[in-house]
Amino acid sequence: MTAANADKPIITLDNVTRSFGAVQALRGVSAEIREGEFFSLLGPSGCGKTTLLRMIAGFDEPTTGTITLDGKPMAGIAANHRPTNMVFQSYAIFPHLSVGDNVGYGLKKKRLPKAEYDREVEEALEMVSLGGYGPRAAHTLSGGQRQRVALARALIMRPKVILLDEPLSALDKKLREQMQIELRRLQRSVGITFILVTHDQEEALIMSDRIAVMFDGQIAQLDSPEALYRKPNTQRVASFIGVMNFLEAKASGEKGDKISLDIQALGKLDIPASALPAGMKSSEITRVGVRPEMMSIVLEGAKSTGHEIDAEIAESEYYGDMTYYLVSLPGKDEPVTISMRNTAGRAVLEPGSKTRVSFSPESIVVFR
Amino acid sequence: MSIDAQNEGRKGLLLVSPTFAYAILLLAAPLILVILFSFWTQDYLDLDTTPTLANYKEAWTAPLYRELMLRSLRISVLVTTVTVLSAFPVAYYVSFRVKERKALWLFLITAPFWTSYLLRVFLWKVILGYNGVFNSALLWAGIIDEPLQFILYNVNAVVITLAHAWAPFAILPIFVALEKIDRSLLEAAEDLGDGPVRRFFRITLPLAIPGVMAATLIVLIPTVGDFITPRLVGGTEGLMISNMIQVQFGKANNAPLGAALAVSSMFIVGGLSLLIFLASRRVGRVAED
Numbered sequence: 043m044t045a046a047n048a049d050k051p052i053i054t055l056d057n058v059t060r061s062f063g064a065v066q067a068l069r070g071v072s073a074e075i076r077e078g079e080f081f082s083l084l085g086p087s088g089c090g091k092t093t094l095l096r097m098i099a100g101f102d103e104p105t106t107g108t109i110t111l112d113g114k115p116m117a118g119i120a121a122n123h124r125p126t127n128m129v130f131q132s133y134a135i136f137p138h139l140s141v142g143d144n145v146g147y148g149l150k151k152k153r154l155p156k157a158e159y160d161r162e163v164e165e166a167l168e169m170v171s172l173g174g175y176g177p178r179a180a181h182t183l184s185g186g187q188r189q190r191v192a193l194a195r196a197l198i199m200r201p202k203v204i205l206l207d208e209p210l211s212a213l214d215k216k217l218r219e220q221m222q223i224e225l226r227r228l229q230r231s232v233g234i235t236f237i238l239v240t241h242d243q244e245e246a247l248i249m250s251d252r253i254a255v256m257f258d259g260q261i262a263q264l265d266s267p268e269a270l271y272r273k274p275n276t277q278r279v280a281s282f283i284g285v286m287n288f289l290e291a292k293a294s295g296e297k298g299d300k301i302s303l304d305i306q307a308l309g310k311l312d313i314p315a316s317a318l319p320a321g322m323k324s325s326e327i328t329r330v331g332v333r334p335e336m337m338s339i340v341l342e343g344a345k346s347t348g349h350e351i352d353a354e355i356a357e358s359e360y361y362g363d364m365t366y367y368l369v370s371l372p373g374k375d376e377p378v379t380i381s382m383r384n385t386a387g388r389a390v391l392e393p394g395s396k397t398r399v400s401f402s403p404e405s406i407v408v409f410r
Numbered sequence: 411m412s413i414d415a416q417n418e419g420r421k422g423l424l425l426v427s428p429t430f431a432y433a434i435l436l437l438a439a440p441l442i443l444v445i446l447f448s449f450w451t452q453d454y455l456d457l458d459t460t461p462t463l464a465n466y467k468e469a470w471t472a473p474l475y476r477e478l479m480l481r482s483l484r485i486s487v488l489v490t491t492v493t494v495l496s497a498f499p500v501a502y503y504v505s506f507r508v509k510e511r512k513a514l515w516l517f518l519i520t521a522p523f524w525t526s527y528l529l530r531v532f533l534w535k536v537i538l539g540y541n542g543v544f545n546s547a548l549l550w551a552g553i554i555d556e557p558l559q560f561i562l563y564n565v566n567a568v569v570i571t572l573a574h575a576w577a578p579f580a581i582l583p584i585f586v587a588l589e590k591i592d593r594s595l596l597e598a599a600e601d602l603g604d605g606p607v608r609r610f611f612r613i614t615l616p617l618a619i620p621g622v623m624a625a626t627l628i629v630l631i632p633t634v635g636d637f638i639t640p641r642l643v644g645g646t647e648g649l650m651i652s653n654m655i656q657v658q659f660g661k662a663n664n665a666p667l668g669a670a671l672a673v674s675s676m677f678i679v680g681g682l683s684l685l686i687f688l689a690s691r692r693v694g695r696v697a698e699d
Binding site: 069099100103120121122124127128130131134136137138147148151195199 | 592594595597598599600601602603604605608612614616617
């Protein structure tokens with residue numbers, strides 16, 4: 043994203059709703075998608091993210107509300123007249139055409155001279171590292187290659203926006219991780235706005251400039267990956283993105299830029315007032331959260347940070363680079379999750395071990 | 411293990427043999443007999459079994475037989491064209507537009523089969539006849555002053571009757587081919603700039619070609635040899651090769667010539683089907699260019 047167009051909206055969604063009979067798939071979505079950004083719609087299945095994407099593409103119309111694309115209202119404009127191109131979940135590679143003709147499908151209408159057409163197709167194929175694949179039959183491609191062809195087919199149109207409908211969900215884990223990075227790099231180099239629909243929070247965090255988390259046909263939070271992870275504004279967003287430990291809490295007073303909290307299991311604690319979501323009073327606090335990596339198990343010889351409590355290891359899950367512990371804290375029935383990096387010389391603790399847990403007040407997340 | 415395998419093999423043979431015997435008895439045997447007959451000569455009441463090509467020579471050179479064969483091909487190509495062209499929209503409608511109760515639609519398409527073929531041919535006679543439904547309606551409406559005569563006992567009547575009789579056989583394979591088209595391909599084509607018409611010719615039609623080909627062959631092959639319809643509604647100018655084959659085996663008492671005509675027409679239809687098959691494969695491949 044360059045500074046010049048950083049805040050220029052390419053798509054404006056204004057109170058978009060969509061009903062299918064009695065079912066409300068979208069209940070008023072408003073958002074601005076900026077030119078040149080990698081934007082993700084993240085949510086569980088049935089949250090309306092695909093419906094929203096299909097409306098932007100022109101395969102569906104909002105029941106109420108408006109979609110503005112590049113300054114033009116999109117109502118009544120069919121998909122074939124919109125400056126968007128889609129990468130379908132099934133890739134939708136035309137089985138009767140060669141790889142080259144699949145990629146050049148949308149160019150045919152322009153009636154370019156053959157040499158120019160061939161050159162453009164080859165360029166698009168090279169962009170997705172499939173140079174020289176043009177003459178091959180579409181059915182000889184592997185899953186990952188089909189995905190690249192679908193992408194090249196969209197890129198060659200030089201659209202304002204490329205829409206990706208769960209494009210990586212059919213690939214195996216290794217290939218998926220590789221494609222995430224490649225897609226991200228490609229998006230930066232071409233500078234086209236990408237809108238990705240995904241249910242995979244990790245994928246959204248890795249690839250996006252901004253993420254809209256959707257539940258039940260509404261955007262629950264729209265933020266950068268880091269802001270979403272560090273300051274999720276509801277418990278639902280917090281538990282959808284990563285792992286979050288929830289603790290009962292009550293404010294006991296305010297002094298200056300600190301709020302005094304009485305938190306279950308952690309005890310009395312002063313947190314920065316900036317942790318409070320905008321427009322919320324400290325008296326409204328009922329629950330707070332702590333990420334697993336924001337707490338740590340105090341190993342022998344470590345320096346105390348000031349906030350420490352007694353704990354007992356209930357279970358441990360060894361992941362190689364990390365160990366996830368389920369830790370019982372006094373005053374809380376369910377154990378909390380704490381993750382520890384397995385650095386050199388750090389032992390994995392056995393269930394039943396008595397230990398101490400440290401945390402910092404800055405890591406406490408307050409929910410609306 | 412090997413005893414089990416032997417048992418299995420014997421069981422399989424036992425299971426398949428009734429069908430196999432049936433096929434040999436009722437298909438292969440008569441076919442071989444017809445081929446044998448075609449090399450013999452009818453000698454009034456006896457058959458001269460000295461092999462000869464005389465029957466084939468007559469079948470391929472006599473103007474009458476050639477004319478009948480060509481007419482049969484012309485009529486069946488016409489019937490096939492009319493049937494497939496009118497079946498396509500029906501199949502398309504049921505596949506793409508009907509959202510619920512597709513099965514009911516398919517069931518209704520087979521409705522003509524609930525009565526016998528012969529009855530349906532007679533029905534067309536009633537509709538198309540001199541005092542038939544069609545003429546009466548036009549007379550009543552004042553569109554014509556006297557009954558139209560060109561609609562029955564000629565090629566038109568044969569085409570109409572056969573096209574109606576074979577319509578379901580054309581609709582079903584085309585419908586199946588259309589159903590198999592992944593709908594996201596159509597969305598992708600639209601997304602890449604195609605309007606409905608371009609999309610139809612670039613995606614829907616090329617992908618429906620296997621069904622259209624099947625429909626063409628299914629209608630073409632049996633209509634070349636149809637003899638009830640031309641006999642009942644075709645008049646004299648609507649008679650086809652199978653009517654002549656029937657005559658040769660019956661009244662004319664020249665079974666060997668009839669057999670030679672039958673074998674010849676079998677080869678012509680076989681050759682034609684092969685040509686259509688090969689042509690349609692090429693059409694499928696070059697549809698894009």
